[in-house]
Amino acid sequence: MEIKDLIQRFSDTDEHKMKAIFSTLFIAGNRLQTLFDEEIPEITLKQFMLLTMVRQSNTELTLTHAGRLLGCSRQNIKKLASTLERKGYVKIGQSTSDSRAASIKATEQLHRYFQDTFAAYETQLHTLFSVYDAKELNQFFSLIMKLYEGIDQMETKDPK
Template sequence: MEINDLINKFSDTPEKQCKAIFNTLFIVTNKLQTTFDQHIPDITLKQFMLLTLIKQSSQPLTLTQLGELLGCSRQNVKKLATILEKKGFVKIKSNQFKTKGVLIEPTKKMKDYFNNDFVKFEAELKYLFANYTKEEINHLFILMMKLYPGINNLKEKIANDK
């Protein structure tokens, strides 16, 4: 069975299309992770995503905040951060304003990584979206961002069913 066979099989009704979109999100994530992990040295895609959030933040974030942004548990973020700290990309520090919690701060190595090493890989992102027009990218962006409230709706539904 080829991917085009699956696309055709799920393309005739909105219900089937929703199932195909859900499956595609999972498959695409796995394929991107495999491609990234085989191609980019020093860090995994999950570690990179954590670094990206840290880079984009104007202030140090807690494990809980990063977990919420990444969509995973505080414990998973702690594992990623611990590995990244051993590699010299981040510093895990006590939160001086709270008795509980730690903050994740970028290091010079992380900044250097984004300014130097990652630049060539960032340029390669254009290949991922080479089949899209500017308008399609804009539409895809808008539609993908609607997944966030959709996930919240699903979480509320599940919580209410308990």
């Protein structure tokens, strides 16, 4: 049995479609992580995502804030950041705005990494999304943003 066959079997009702979409998101995430980790052995996909957040942040990025952005705990971010600090990509230090918080700062090695290596990731992204035309890509983007709205609703739901 192939995953496409299994998903197709779940296309008959809205309830089944929701289950198929949820399963597909989980499976796709695992497959993308495996592909990425095999392609670029220097860092993991999770480490790459943290580096991207550090690089793109216009303000000081604390461990807690990075955890919220990436959907994981402060402790997981600390572990990822510590590994990246040992590799020379980031520095972990005290936040300038809150002495109780730790922040992650980019190093010159991080900037060089994106200058030298990011083209390989962009090629992979183009390959991944080459199956979509411009209209489909816009629709997909819009739908993913709605998915985040649903996740936000689940996270802020008042348990009763």
